[in-house]
Amino acid sequence: MSSSQPLLELENVVKHFPVRGGILNRVVSRVHAVNGVTLSVARGETLGIVGESGCGKSTLGKCIVQLHRATSGAVRYEGTDLTQLGHGELMPFRRKLQMIFQDPYSSLNPRQTVGALLAEVIRFHSIVPRAEESLFIDELIQKVGLRPESRDKYPHEFSGGQRQRIGIARALAVKPDFLVADEPVSALDVSIQAQVLNLLMDLRDELGLTLIFISHDLKVVEHFCDRVAVLYLGHVVEELSSDELHATARHPYTRALLGANPINDPTERRELAVLEGDVPSPYDPPPGCPFTTRCPLVEDVCHTAMPPLVDHGGGARVACYAVDAPSEVRPAREAGASSAG
């Protein structure tokens, strides 16, 4: 995977939000939402981005589709740095990069019927000639698994899962190559989650889409994605293939996430791995590695500087001083596996 030319490359992307205050409305502090993320996604690949609330995963997704403009760093799509483009120059890329949103209730304009919503997008970008528009809309509606008569209905007439399908249809209307799905199933019931995930999988295979899938749910990401990047307070702390997530995860935070997830089987009931404390505030992150406040393996060196992402082979990268160097990867793998139990 890493050998092919990446479709999307993030290089040291930083996003800080200024916090204004006082009577002069000056910038009094900054929220460090994304702190230097470097990632790449190959064509046809699905990258999962996992983390807890406030880790910057949504902000990162919005920096990729240029809903937020990164404070610094580069977002390269097929070699073009999107952060340097103006509104007009971005237009061709708007068609290629699309986003699916989390909340099925606020992500659709309540005053547009499904047909009107899709027609607006299609006309704006002249996706198909006017004569074929109606046919194309029917195709889209059918592709996301809605009934043809949905065309003339308003969003409030649909259930949450159906609305999410409409959101997917809207993203697909511009025939994109690349999708950022920001928690697309988190707001849905379990049985509906599976329907939407299946739809996304089918569309991915049918249309050859490249995806970034943002979620807090490790189980869903593991099932859906090829690779997983784990975010903690705006830093990528680990990146690895999801095939053997449980076996190869090395970073103590990833291990804690895996351990804290209840298993769907009472016979495998275990003491949940409990991390003490809370995620530190992104207004005032601790110096060094942000995980020091909760890390069971913390050492003195951790407080001095953020550990670099070290390549551990097989596409795995870990940012932790306490994890063994790549030369000792093999034994470390077994050690990791045994501590999972």
Add this chain to the structure above:
Amino acid sequence: MQERTPILEVRNLSTSFRTDRGVVTAVDDVSFDLFRGETLGIVGESGCGKTVTSKSILRLLPEHLSFHSPESRVMFEGRNLAKLSERQMRSVRGDRIAMIFQEPMTSLNPVFKIGWQLDEALRYHTDLDRSARRRRAEEMLDLVEMPNAKERLDEYPHQLSGGMRQRVMIAMALCCEPDILIADEPTTALDVTIQAQILRLMENLKRELDTAIILITHDLGVVAQVADRVLVMYAGRVIEEGTVFDLFRAPRHPYTKALLDSIPRAGNRRRGQRLATIPGIVPNLFELPAGCRFQDRCLHVEERCRTEEPAHLAHGDETHPARCHFPLDHA
């Protein structure tokens, strides 16, 4: 477990709402027992009636909009809670049966200090004096493993994180040592690592205080982790009931089975493998079909399911009844 007498007996509980479109029955003929020291999980998707069930027990629903059927009985210590006066009910709520809610952000009053809010509960339900109440409040925060309990008493809710607020809620719920704790989606709004903390806390408290817990959740993982027995609800009905082991190992109702199958399994992945889904959506409570409420989504539906609603039957196993004409056989 079966020899003991239940601490709470719910029988034929039905709760209906008056709406613009007529009367709708959100909880329909629900019966179950709760024993001391056990955790009963109630699972189901949104709109299945699990939250209404818990609120009906404590009568927290607006009285001008909702009503119980006359057969509804909620027996607690020999009294039928469904028939108590509002005044009598107040001495049960909080003191004997406590409840914690999903949203820790909005269940605490933002203008009062944590200590004041704990103190208020103690003042209402106990006759301790001021300093004793303060000590008790501090003990409670210690009990819920709140770091720096003493200082926290003088902080406001906005100074605490979501997980800590949920701890305060639990402390408030437990400060009168209730017999029953109803937890309505207590971890849904929390991150997994914080969820793990709260679940562990609830386990420890159950062990220490011998409290009976009703845990309402949509998350089967949470149920598998902490519940002893489980009720599965669908469209206002209990459709399956059993010990957590029976239910997860050998679900009898096709809905339970489908629900379990639709969750991606951790550490057991094949890329591109489709998840098992339940087709369609939950029926509208205003337009319930004749017969089984799951018929339109069931893979095993037969003619009888469309005409006759199945009873909640044991099918030979008294501890594991299911509301299905053709329960799945795992023998």
Add this chain to the structure above:
Amino acid sequence: MWRRILGSRGVSKFRRDKFALVSLAVIVVYLGAAIAVALGAISRDETFARVGPNSLVGFFETPTVEQRIAYTDFYIDQVRTAGERGDDALRALDVYGLEPRFSEAEAALAVVEPLFERFEAVAIASEGDDGLDAAGLARLSEVEREARTLWVEPSGWQGTKRALSLQLGTDRQGRSILLRALYSIKVAAQIGLVAALFSVVIGTALGGAAAYFGGVVDHAIVWLYSTFSAIPYIVLLMVLASMFLGSPVENTLIPVYVAFCMTFWIGPCRVIRGEVMKLRELEYVQAATTLGFGRMRILLRHVLPNTLHLMFINFSLLFIGAIKAEVILSFLGLGVKDQPSWGVMIKEAGQEVIGGFFWQIGAATFFMFVLVLAFNVLSDALQDAFDPKHVG
């Protein structure tokens, strides 16, 4: 479209609310009256025309002897004075359709003079310490009846119109209170409509722009409305209205419109700004951005249409607000001029009230009260029926 709206849950809930339906009917009647007046059913001149004696009481009050004498004096005196001036004056005499029976002055005076002497005798007798005895009252009734025979009642439509115009009595200049109160409906509706419409449009445009574009635009607009709202509202209204004193448009409604729009836009501006701030963070707006839509397109097509319900609520609040504010301004002499309005009527009724005559102030207040009440009930009901939080 219409079928969908009429069949919706909100409408069916609304239709079950009896008070709301009555209010709606009341408002429709008012609107009908306003339109009829605007189309010329009652002309401005008619509201200034004499329709009868001064301070005539309305339909259910029995006039006192003193009032009866005053009214009879009017009917005799009009003919007598015109007759003394000659044939032309007599022929020109017309009290809102009521004409003297005579076309020649000589004939008229021959009848009127003796009647006038008898009337004087009764009038003088009534001013005595004991007032009129039974015989005196009988004489008064007779004089009254004969005074009316000096006149020819108009027939047909004009007769009806005249009879109606006297139902609520007359003011101190003999003008019909009913006609003036009815004409005021048009003035009120006109002021309410224009003031509310422009205020909502201005407020929405500014509020939407402030919230959506943010930065300097937001600061400027917030500064503007903070400054305006720091000045007491009545003072601001008075200052704005008095700015036009002496200008060519002084006697039109334009000063009133300007004063209201400049004070009223603040309310909708605030509300719409808040709502747009909320809406612009919603995911469908973000989705529109990722689709490459421009900012004006998003603002006009995706954001502002979703504030429509707030525009309606603000419109109805301001409509009533303008009607009430008009009363205050007119009372202070800064509002409506050269035509009647409820405010003008209440102002003019000031002197009458001291004299114990309540028909003018009563009519103006009642007409306004019913409209305001109906509007309030209706807007509450509409909110209940259509607020998404209540529909559930």
